[in-house]
Amino acid sequence: MSKYILDQENKIDIKSLSFEELTDFIKEIGEPAFRAKQLYDWMHVKQVRSLDDMKNIPKSLKEKILEKCTYTAHEIVQVQESKIDGTKKFLFGLYDGNVIESVFMKYKYGNSVCVSSQVGCRMGCRFCASTIDGVVRNLLPSEILDQIYAISEYTGEKISRIVVMGSGEPLDNFDNILRFIKLLSDEHGMNLGQRNITVSTCGIVPRILDLAKEKLSINLALSLHASNNDKRKELMPIANKYEIHEVLDACKKYFEATGRQLTFEYSLVAGVNDSDEDANELSELLSGINCVVNLIPVNPIKERQYKPTDHTHALKFKNKLEKNRINVTIRREMGRDIDGACGQLRRRHLEEKK
Numbered sequence: 193m194s195k196y197i198l199d200q201e202n203k204i205d206i207k208s209l210s211f212e213e214l215t216d217f218i219k220e221i222g223e224p225a226f227r228a229k230q231l232y233d234w235m236h237v238k239q240v241r242s243l244d245d246m247k248n249i250p251k252s253l254k255e256k257i258l259e260k261c262t263y264t265a266h267e268i269v270q271v272q273e274s275k276i277d278g279t280k281k282f283l284f285g286l287y288d289g290n291v292i293e294s295v296f297m298k299y300k301y302g303n304s305v306c307v308s309s310q311v312g313c314r315m316g317c318r319f320c321a322s323t324i325d326g327v328v329r330n331l332l333p334s335e336i337l338d339q340i341y342a343i344s345e346y347t348g349e350k351i352s353r354i355v356v357m358g359s360g361e362p363l364d365n366f367d368n369i370l371r372f373i374k375l376l377s378d379e380h381g382m383n384l385g386q387r388n389i390t391v392s393t394c395g396i397v398p399r400i401l402d403l404a405k406e407k408l409s410i411n412l413a414l415s416l417h418a419s420n421n422d423k424r425k426e427l428m429p430i431a432n433k434y435e436i437h438e439v440l441d442a443c444k445k446y447f448e449a450t451g452r453q454l455t456f457e458y459s460l461v462a463g464v465n466d467s468d469e470d471a472n473e474l475s476e477l478l479s480g481i482n483c484v485v486n487l488i489p490v491n492p493i494k495e496r497q498y499k500p501t502d503h504t505h506a507l508k509f510k511n512k513l514e515k516n517r518i519n520v521t522i523r524r525e526m527g528r529d530i531d532g533a534c535g536q537l538r539r540r541h542l543e544e545k546k
C-alpha cells in the first residue's frame with residue numbers, strides 16, 4: 193500500500209490516486225476494474241462531495257473504500273464577491289481545521305481559478321501576506337483539486353484556466369504539484385489541457401530544472417520583481433540562495449525543454465523597483481529571452497509599508513520596456529476590494545478567530 197499517497201491518518205487519499213493506481217487498488221480489494229472508471233468519473237468529472245452521492249456504486253464497496261481511504265472535500269468558510277469585476281475569493285476549511293484561499297476570476301476569454309499549493313509559505317517574500325507566519329503544511333494533490341471542484345460547483349461556471357499562484361510555493365511541494373497537474377489533465381478526469389495551466393515560482397532553481405525534465409506543456413511563471421540580484425534580495429530572501437542569472441538560466445532551460453513562453457512577474461513597488469533605470473536594466477536582463485513581463489502594482493498589505501506604483505507611472509514603465517522590445521502586459525488588478533492579494537483573506541480570518 194505504500195505506493196499510494198497516505199494522508200495524516202495513514203489512510204489512502206483516494207482522490208490523489210492516478211487512474212492507473214485507482215484501478216490497481218480496486219483490483220487489490222477484489223472488485224472488477226470497471227468500478228475504478230466509475231469511481232474516477234464521480235470524483236473527477238462529476239466531482240461529487242462524498243461517496244454517498246455516487247449512485248451506481250454498491251454500498252458494500254463504499255464501505256470497503258471508507259475502511260481504507262479518506263475522501264476529501266472542502267467546506268466553504270467564506271466567499272467574498274467583488275463588486276468591481278466579478279472576482280470571487282473563497283476561504284476553504286480543510287479536514288484538519290486549516291484554512292486556505294482560492295480565487296475565481298472572469299476574463300473575456302474564459303474563467304480562471306487561482307489555487308493555493310500550501311497552507312502558508314516559507315519563502316519570506318517581503319510584500320506577501322501568505323508568508324508572514326511561515327508554512328504550516330503542504331497541500332495534498334486532492335486538496336489542490338478540491339479548490340477547483342468546489343468553485344466549479346459554487347459558481348456553476350466552466351473553468352478553462354488554472355493558475356497555481358495562490359498561497360504557498362508550488363515547487364516547495366513538488367511531488368504533489370506534479371501529481372495535481374497530471375490528475376487535472378488526465379483524459380479520464382477534468383481533461384484540462386496543460387497549456388491552460390500555469391505554475392508560478394519564486395525561483396527554486398533545482399526544482400525548475402526537475403520540472404523541465406518532466407516535459408509537460410504547462411506554462412512557467414517566475415516571480416522576478418527586480419532587475420538585479422541586490423534589489424531582488426531586498427524583496428525576496430530566495431535570491432540569497434539562487435543568483436538572478438542562475439534562475440534565468442533555469443527558466444531558459446525550461447523553455448528549451450517545453451517550447452512554452454515564459455512569464456516574468458514584476459510587482460511594481462513605488463520607489464523600490466519602478467524607476468527608469470530599473471526598466472532599462474530589466475530590458476537588458478531579459479533581452480533575447482522568449483518571454484512576457486507581467487506588471488502588477490503591488491497590492492499593499494497592512495503588515496508592510498510597500499506602496500503600489502501609480503497607474504500613470506506603471507504605464508511609463510511599460511512603455512519603456514516596450515521601446516526596448518520586451519513583451520509586456522499590465523495585469524488587471526482583480527478583486528482589490530476583497531483582499532485580493534495572496535494570503536490576505538486567510539490572515540484576516542485567523543486574526544478574527546484569535
Ligand code: SAH
Pocket residue numbers: 315317319320321356357358359360361362392393394395413414415416457459488489490491492493533534
Ligand atoms: N510562490 C509562488 C506563487 C505564489 S504568489 C511565487 O512566488 O511565484 C503569486 C504571485 O503574486 C507572485 O508573483 C508573488 O510574488 C505575487 N504577490 C504576492 N503578494 C503580492 C502582493 N501583495 N502584491 C503583488 N503581488 C504579490
